Amino acid sequence: MKYCAECGAPVVLRMPHDDHRERYICTECATIHYQNPKIIVGCIPEWEDGRVLLCRRAIEPRHGLWTLPAGFMENGEAAWQGAARETLEEANARVKILDLYALYNLPYINQVQLLFRATLLDLDFSPGVESLEVQLFAENEIPWDTLAFRPIRTTLEQFFADRKTGEFKFHTADLEPPVRK
Amino acid sequence: MKYCAECGAPVVLRMPHDDHRERYICTECATIHYQNPKIIVGCIPEWEDGRVLLCRRAIEPRHGLWTLPAGFMENGEAAWQGAARETLEEANARVKILDLYALYNLPYINQVQLLFRATLLDLDFSPGVESLEVQLFAENEIPWDTLAFRPIRTTLEQFFADRKTGEFKFHTADLEPPVRK
Numbered sequence: 001m002k003y004c005a006e007c008g009a010p011v012v013l014r015m016p017h018d019d020h021r022e023r024y025i026c027t028e029c030a031t032i033h034y035q036n037p038k039i040i041v042g043c044i045p046e047w048e049d050g051r052v053l054l055c056r057r058a059i060e061p062r063h064g065l066w067t068l069p070a071g072f073m074e075n076g077e078a079a080w081q082g083a084a085r086e087t088l089e090e091a092n093a094r095v096k097i098l099d100l101y102a103l104y105n106l107p108y109i110n111q112v113q114l115l116f117r118a119t120l121l122d123l124d125f126s127p128g129v130e131s132l133e134v135q136l137f138a139e140n141e142i143p144w145d146t147l148a149f150r151p152i153r154t155t156l157e158q159f160f161a162d163r164k165t166g167e168f169k170f171h172t173a174d175l176e177p178p179v180r181k
Numbered sequence: 182m183k184y185c186a187e188c189g190a191p192v193v194l195r196m197p198h199d200d201h202r203e204r205y206i207c208t209e210c211a212t213i214h215y216q217n218p219k220i221i222v223g224c225i226p227e228w229e230d231g232r233v234l235l236c237r238r239a240i241e242p243r244h245g246l247w248t249l250p251a252g253f254m255e256n257g258e259a260a261w262q263g264a265a266r267e268t269l270e271e272a273n274a275r276v277k278i279l280d281l282y283a284l285y286n287l288p289y290i291n292q293v294q295l296l297f298r299a300t301l302l303d304l305d306f307s308p309g310v311e312s313l314e315v316q317l318f319a320e321n322e323i324p325w326d327t328l329a330f331r332p333i334r335t336t337l338e339q340f341f342a343d344r345k346t347g348e349f350k351f352h353t354a355d356l357e358p359p360v361r362k
Binding site: 001002003004005006007008009010011018020021033034035036037038039072073074075076077078079080081089099100103105107108110112114129170172174 | 182183184185186187188189190191192199201202214215216217218219220253254255256257258259260261262270280281284286288289291293295310351353355
């Protein structure tokens with residue numbers, strides 16, 4: 001951020017009075033521009049035979065890899081509505097959103113990810129513009145080696161483990177930056 | 182938003198290609214400025230005798246009314262860390278954050294509120310700059326008529342009800358705009 005979104009004058013990074021961290025402050029109109037974490041909302045769409053719907057990404061990052069439908073929560077919606085909307089956009093699939101299943105903190109990229117369990121309502125799905133393909137996978141068919149994101153792997157592992165016990169428990173974790181080799 | 186935070190040129194509200202809603206787009210550098218919901222993080226600090234710590238607000242909105250310690254989650258922290266930080270700032274109180282207890286969607290103000298159960302670690306608390314006073318309340322002492330926010334009332338009601346059953350269940354709700362009389 002270099003300029004004030006309200007008046008167009010330059011901003012400076014400075015600690016406001018009674019604050020505890022530096023903010024971008026306008027040098028003309030004194031507006032304080034706060035920057036806060038963003039929420040990713042997604043779901044685990046489960047068909048009645050137990051298979052789960054995954055999307056192969058047509059966009060960066062992780063183009064070509066498989067993921068659960070998820071994306072940035074938008075203003076004006078509830079988290080579960082955002083999860084359903086992302087599923088419709090990425091897989092043209094209709095879901096009934098169930099319980100919140102996982103919350104991941106990714107402080108190194110200023111994100112909180114909220115993943116819900118969901119029931120896939122019909123088999124009339126197809127790739128949205130951000131997906132190369134969408135497909136149902138049984139547990140033994142999940143493309144573990146070509147999953148796009150660590151929270152997706154963790155969530156799927158826990159989902160299948162929980163399902164065997166007959167009880168879905170809420171999961172939460174703080175993720176560290178991935179180690180680049 | 183009227184000006185581009187990156188180059189200072191005017192922005193226009195327009196639907197980007199392959200998007201589904203209007204965004205502020207720079208007329209010069211074409212940067213798309215997304216606006217997303219913010220996260221409020223807070224906790225229910227419980228002392229070992231069952232009393233709960235509330236703060237009386239020294240700031241607007243709801244100056245003079247009682248609330249649980251909570252505030253905007255910051256970049257670079259996990260949600261539970263934000264809840265502990267807010268408790269330290271508003272009540273100079275140290276807590277151990279426990280399970281996520283409630284998630285509230287407030288789409289009409291573009292907020293998601295995450296409230297955690299917490300253990301108050303000692304009785305060395307005092308008002309922070311945003312609080313007029315901080316005080317422990319037993320269930321029958323809670324100032325129900327002077328609570329600042331509906332989610333706080335709901336959370337406290339459910340917390341005391343759950344505590345009687347011996348089991349704390351995760352709660353979630355979508356809140357409508359309050360009715361102004």
